[in-house]
Amino acid sequence: MTISVGDSIPAATLRFKDSSGVQQTSTGDLFKGKTVVMFAVPGAFTPTCSAKHLPGFVQNADAIRAKGVDAIICVSVNDPFVMSAWGDHQKVGDKVMMMADGNAEFAAAMGLDFDASGPGLGTRCRRFSMVAEDGIVKTLNIEEPGAFDISSAETILSQL
Helix, strand or coil: CCCCCCCECCCCEEEEEECCEEEEEEHHHHHCCCEEEEEEECCCCCHHHHHHHHHHHHHCHHHHHHCCCCEEEEEECCCHHHHHHHHHHCCCCCCCEEEECCCCHHHHHHCCEEECCCCCCCEEECCEEEEEECCEEEEEEECCCCCCCCCCHHHHHHHC
């Protein structure tokens, strides 16, 4: 079942790479007691994700945080090394947390996984953006496959 507004963020483990190596964290730790903006992309280094989706959140990070957001998280079904390299390439710095959902555990728990094995991409996560407060989904923008219309940083800003 697909997650909806009012639902709790499901328990899952996400990974990231920092100067000490690969680390892991739980969604509980990421969301508890915080206002979080999270967005998901089908894949790091892919055209729309690299040209529009991630850059929009990097460019608007200060404005988003000024609305009371504690963290901005990008998640993708990629490994933490790829997410780190993509963050470096996009000059993300500390504006967006680059989280890996390498086994699509989180995507599946959210009901937002899809089969992209036709073009050789395996299981992926649908493009979405959301605002969660203390682990409860307050706004949710799920894109149709191939679209980038409602999950932008600008949309999130208008919803905060």
